[in-house]
Amino acid sequence: MEITKTLGEFIIEKQADYPDATGELSSIFSSIRLAAKIVHREINKAGLADITGAVGNENIQGEQQQKLDVIANDKFKAALAARGVVCGLASEEEDCYVHFDDDRSKFGKYVVLIDPLDGSSNIDVNVSVGTIFSVYRRLSPMGEPVTEADFLQPGDQQVAAGYVIYGSSTMLVYSTGNGVHGFTYDPSLGIFCLSHENMCYPENGTIYSVNEGNYVHFHDGVKQYIKYCQMEDAKTNRPYTSRYIGSLVSDFHRNLIKGGIFLYPASSLHPTGKLRLLYECNPMAFLAEQAGGVAISGVESRTLELEPSELHQRVPFFVGSKNMVNKLERFLREFT
Ligand SMILES: O=P(O)(O)OC[C@H]1O[C@](O)(COP(=O)(O)O)[C@@H](O)[C@@H]1O
Ligand SMILES: [Mg+2]
Numbered sequence: 001m002e003i004t005k006t007l008g009e010f011i012i013e014k015q016a017d018y019p020d021a022t023g024e025l026s027s028i029f030s031s032i033r034l035a036a037k038i039v040h041r042e043i044n045k046a047g048l049a050d051i052t053g054a055v056g057n058e059n060i061q062g063e064q065q066q067k068l069d070v071i072a073n074d075k076f077k078a079a080l081a082a083r084g085v086v087c088g089l090a091s092e093e094e095d096c097y098v099h100f101d102d103d104r105s106k107f108g109k110y111v112v113l114i115d116p117l118d119g120s121s122n123i124d125v126n127v128s129v130g131t132i133f134s135v136y137r138r139l140s141p142m143g144e145p146v147t148e149a150d151f152l153q154p155g156d157q158q159v160a161a162g163y164v165i166y167g168s169s170t171m172l173v174y175s176t177g178n179g180v181h182g183f184t185y186d187p188s189l190g191i192f193c194l195s196h197e198n199m200c201y202p203e204n205g206t207i208y209s210v211n212e213g214n215y216v217h218f219h220d221g222v223k224q225y226i227k228y229c230q231m232e233d234a235k236t237n238r239p240y241t242s243r244y245i246g247s248l249v250s251d252f253h254r255n256l257i258k259g260g261i262f263l264y265p266a267s268s269l270h271p272t273g274k275l276r277l278l279y280e281c282n283p284m285a286f287l288a289e290q291a292g293g294v295a296i297s298g299v300e301s302r303t304l305e306l307e308p309s310e311l312h313q314r315v316p317f318f319v320g321s322k323n324m325v326n327k328l329e330r331f332l333r334e335f336t
């Protein structure tokens with residue numbers, strides 16, 4: 001494919017769609033682009049002793065922090081703090097939100113929430129992982145310290161969201177509410193090139209992604225839907241194919257391109273689900289809806305309308321092709 005446009009050029013071009021744009025949001029994308037290149041370089045060395053394995057600390061979620069969790073967190077935090085447009089950050093790897101109080105940043109208009117390294121359990125086994133980000137306008141007055149309220153905004157208030165996937169190639173996929181666009185990193189040129197403009201879910205798909213190892217712990221509605229996916233019916237292309245990587249970004253990315261549904265339900269193992277609302281589910285739900293898909297956290301529970309109550313809260317999450325998620329919701333309604 002001919003290289004047509006770089007990420008930087010595309011962002012400037014799109015900025016013209018927003019007459020009041022000041023370039024601050026574009027500056028956040030420059031930070032993310034830079035940090036993504038650095039983390040790409042580190043991940044490509046995963047397997048070498050100095051960046052493999054755990055650091056020996058637990059994060060607030062009680063999970064063993066991997067070295068790359070910490071490296072990615074530091075790189076994204078530093079890049080986002082360096083441009084004076086972000087006044088605060090919340091991260092999976094930080095117990096509490098961080099206030100950027102240098103003279104420029106404290107007048108920054110935006111707060112950013114990140115999952116610096118998604119799919120940590122796959123780092124050491126050479127399976128694709130990602131970074132997830134979400135951007136909001138601050139609610140607190142300019143110049144004042146950020147508060148938790150700046151971060152506990154419902155997902156439909158996001159001004160931008162996206163992910164970086166570090167797989168067979170590294171890609172950055174984002175939306176500012178004007179479609180979903182993907183850029184593939186060319187390490188030899190050191191640039192992200194437009195490769196997937198206006199990404200859209202197929203309305204129907206034939207892939208379902210769920211950790212079936214937890215099947216016995218699932219509620220009936222989910223069990224019945226999984227059975228439905230596995231039943232023989234040529235008219236509806238069933239049985240569907242089961243694909244589960246165990247990295248949310250990678251499972252989401254595949255299903256976005258091919259059509260499919262991803263499920264991480266609540267269960268007796270994870271009573272409120274496992275995935276974090278603020279820096280995993282909301283950004284992916286924002287992208288999904290921008291790509292014509294659907295994202296719910298239960299019956300009549302649009303993920304983007306959930307009112308957050310805690311920085312690291314977990315919620316059930318079902319996302320994917322419109323007709324598949326709507327079908328699942330009918331099962332949840334019927335069997336719950
Ligand atoms: O191993 P499980 O229980 O199926 O969970 C896999 C899920 O957990 C996660 O790894 C959680 O994310 P982190 O790696 O960022 O903590 C998701 O990427 C993935 O979808
Ligand atoms: Mg994650």
Ligand SMILES: [Mg+2]
Pocket residue numbers: 069092115116117118119120
């Ligand atoms: Mg993570």
